Amino acid sequence: MACMYAQKRVSQRVFDAMKALRFTGGLTKFLLSFLLTNAYFNAEAQNQHWSPSAELGSYIGTSSIAPFWLRSNQFGTVPLTMPSLTGRVGLTYESQIYADTIRKSKHARIQWGAGVETVFNLGRGNEKVLLPEAYIKVRWKKLEFWGGRRKQILGIVDTTLSTGSFTWSGNAMPVPKIQLGFPDYVPLKFLRNYVSLKGFFSHGWFNVPYIQGAYLHQKTLHGKFGKPGGKFNMQVGVVHSVTWGGHADYLIGSPLAVDGHLTDNFGDFLWGVVIGKIPKAYQNKRFTNFDGENRVGNHVGQYDLAFEYQLKTSKLLLYHNHPFEDGSGLQLQNIPDGLYGLSWKRAASSKSFIEVRGVLLEYLFSKDQSGAGFDLTNSHFKGNDNYFDHAQYKEGWSYFGKGMGTPFIQPNSEIKSKYWGEFFPDNRVVVYHVGLEGTAARSIQWRTKLSYSSNFGTNNRPFNPTAKQFSYLLMVDAPIFKWGNTRLVTKLAFDKGDLLPSSLAGYIGFRSTAWGKWR
Template sequence: MVRVGLYGDYRRRQESDSLLPVKRLDWGYGLEVVGRSGLQTQLQLPEAYLKVRWGPVELYAGRKRGIVGIVDTLLTSGSYSWSGNAMPLPKIQLGTMGYVPLGFTHGFVAINALYNHGWFANSFVKGSYLHQKALYIRLGKETSRVRIYFGGNHEAQWGGYAPSLVGIPGLSDNSDGRFASDLKAYFRVITASYGTGYVPTQGVISIDQGNRIGNGIGSFDGGIDINLGTSNLLLYRQNLYETGALFYLTNIIDGLQGIRLQRKPGKGPVTIDRILLEFLSTWSQGGSEFVIEDPKRRGRNNYFNHSQYQDGWTYLNRTIGTPFLTPQTEVNPALPASRAIANNRVSLWHLGVSGRIAQQLQWQSRISYSMNEGTYDIPYPVGTGQLSVLMKLSGPIQFPGLGRCHISTSVGWDRGKLLSNSVGGYLGLRKSLDNISRGRPLQKY
């Protein structure tokens, strides 16, 4: 595998220009190309984007990595709805560059927001769209000892057409398999409102009259960040929603919770700088019954699956949200065959630790153990456990002919009954060049 990246970030003020103001209007770009050789040569573009900023607001178009939700982004098992596990979708996004303080609050209140429109690949459904928005609020200044975070995100796959659903009453327009995709449908998607009384241009689709249009998911998150002097403590919780069960608190037991302790860098030969413990629960789903007339019995949420968008919450066969809700293409073939997301009733414990060796090498370890129950419709045998371990090591190195480079290596190990037992490894070498005249770093991998 060969990976080449070219990145140009926003200009930074150089020491020689310290008296000049930072430009409010600026631009940047990113391009990463990955080539794989084997039985079939593959060329992928994990990142390819152009971006423009005006002060703290950014607009970009293309593929760009990202994680959405209040979570420890370095060691997490994966943010629930948007984890960075799948290849980035192409999209156009307008948002803030991190948390932006509101001036009239003297910096006590800051917001972090995004709104975008994207495009899914053609698979079971052709020509479908992504809608995504998020708003998070921070109470407390950047220098405050205690900072409180809360907010939420909403994602939806909508529009498009499914040739396989032509003529199936209730799931699509009987004539050509199209789903609601006009402006009225878009308004109901972004407001996450029911389609009652809505008649799409292509015809009447009964599923849109009694449900929210599209495959919508998301989470409401909260967290607290505490400065302890020599260390920092972060606690957070993501509350999951898909069908409105969270509104009635029937699936309140489900969610992702984490506690992370980050220390100031130590000076010993081997340091532990960051520790994270997470617990993910998705097994309740509001209970085993779904009775639409009784809000307290609207269970069987069947996370990440959908009767119209039958690839589930995936992109190019990878789960967009937490990777521990597993697609059928990844599970052990000895388990009962199921829908796109074959395993969405999960209890997971996850431990992440990172630090340094000899002040130069960065090391990281992640250990995850899950109990997996499949789905309510097709359950797995009792005791379907899975242990996953990942070890990483990286640091600078002098390489003949290339000079100072960055080397990284990782080893992964899976053992259990959910996935096939496997061991894998990775070794990478990165050389970075700086374009001083433009003030934009260029990186080659």
């Protein structure tokens, strides 16, 4: 009885909090459904934890255009035209129950969770309310299933200082999907834990305006090799993502589709999307010779390779993302394309007033693309990979106008109009990048990014002359109130060069992450 009373009391507090935050009706229904389910099943609950967060801030700059590093890799929440006012409210929940309430074995615990974040942007014609996160998850031992929108970065990179994983960087809004897999490495006991694996399989929905009924297929598999508890390990893996299916008016009468429709047949999905095989038929009632010569769907993927070494108080990570979009990339015909990074991170200490806790050097190269020509004589070796662009999906590897991969391959809307071409008019780039982060006076956090790029356009439409670009960011995050762990967040960024409009802008805001925590 006491446990059920506590459940009702917690549920009442959550309901009152949601009314105070004025969530949208759909979002309130989402959370209430989860709460009611949880209250019913969680009579034997352990370790409940609610974590609210909020931020309110404003942008100011020399122009209305947001500099590159203010808007990139922000999960699509910072628009190109800076809003005058922005804010966000978030709430996450973590709990666990016993699958076996009699034995109460720690190995039988089922973990539940949910998260939601609402972002609003006001002013300068950008009045929008966004929902970058809204998900429910359940986890048993190492296996996790979740559904909804959830922030993810796929591939091996330095997640705080990187330019972003080559194919899934967190640059665009998360795609709604359902996912089943192992998010953390699982040691293989029969190999004495020298090998660990992680990965997932997911299905998503591209609810974008330009095409209806398109889907996302995504899967990953990564392995870690090394002595348990040892100083050195190697990681290898693959990330495979596919846009498939859908219908659109612009495809009607086109040789790229059948009556404006791209196949969503389950057999074509298994053979062409999941396995990635070229169809046995050259064309049929479901697809045209475009799919017969290539593969069903827009395939975008990367191989990952990384080496990690643990020092006494710090860690080194050397990594590489190698992209592929067809047989040539799969067969490594586009070497040396990809992202290369060397990251150094160290644990906190209190010896210095200003501390550097992380340094990153990165190099991004995407000029090779398996050669400038497209070869159909051998189905395993193509060419002119034309990263992120696609003939059937006219907005390519994007979601609501934002590229989903590295932010240095930008759509027309983000660069000067004289360079416009295909949806992604500049996918042959060379980038040098430096990132640093640390603390000052123990509690002040800072981070900076400096990037210099040479932009060559595409093989079909090269830039002449090459466009050079420099982008910079400085972030400082400092505590100002103990209540709610309230911190002052400041950012300064600028762009100077040929590709992007020159812009100098700043952001100032207040973030709270601990007010009203319930446990």
